[in-house]
Amino acid sequence: MEEMTHPAEIENKREYTKLLVEVLPHVIHTEEENERYTAVLERLLAKRNRTAEETRILELLTLLIEDFEEKNYSLPKATPCDVVRHLMESNGLRQIDLIEVFGTESIVSEVLNGKRAFAKSHIEKLSKRFNVSPEVFFGSASKSLTRKVNHR
Template identity: 55%
Template sequence: MANIMIAVPEKYALEVSSPAPVTSERQHEEYLSVLDQLASKDNPTSEEEKYAEVLMTLIEAYEEEHHSIPDAPPVEVLRTLMDANHLRQKDLVPIFGSETIVSEVLHKKRGLNKTHIEKLSKRFRVSPAVFFSRTMNR
């Protein structure tokens, strides 16, 4: 792998002179903060863009190892999102069409269809992929 030097403005300097793999929550937060600063720039330099790419790669690697969401059945994902948003079955009627269908889905008597998944992903601002069973093709 070629060694690439990236010039970074001093105001973005981290604890180390060049980014290294993230090894702690403190370092993760520091990298996120710098990435936020870079992302908020209207006209970043090419060096800043390269630096942001390096930070994103390091942050993603850390998050994959330490913050990944375990495989969960789609209904459990839905229940978790409902709890996090303080929603009850009746709040999802506009998505499912009736409280009966909501109940059937939550009690695993009916699966989610494409329309449900599209509406749920928009409602909760999550990827539609979270509503697909990850164990289906294993």
């Protein structure tokens, strides 16, 4: 979740109450509710000069939508090997193309088959090569790697 700046205090309680009644925010249980809240969120995001009250509603909807989507759309945990294989496939690479990262083709093979652990230097080089955070190679990469990454 992106960290939002702390908005100004609610200046107009009547306006905030009106927005609450209009939106009726609550924990999202269905796809229809998620779509409705997402539409409201997008409308608020597109607004140039949001009031403090609108910003508070926007923050609340963001939390509700993220909670629903995290529970319903989360990806399974990817192992570091899965991440490297995905990056290789996305960039049309073969094991031989990663020799500069691992040193030898046999080490590439051993690491990708789980017979050898990733060394710190491997993670640093992979991170630079694919332009991703080193964190994706620590076994908890459950976030999407859908952005096209650069290969050299």
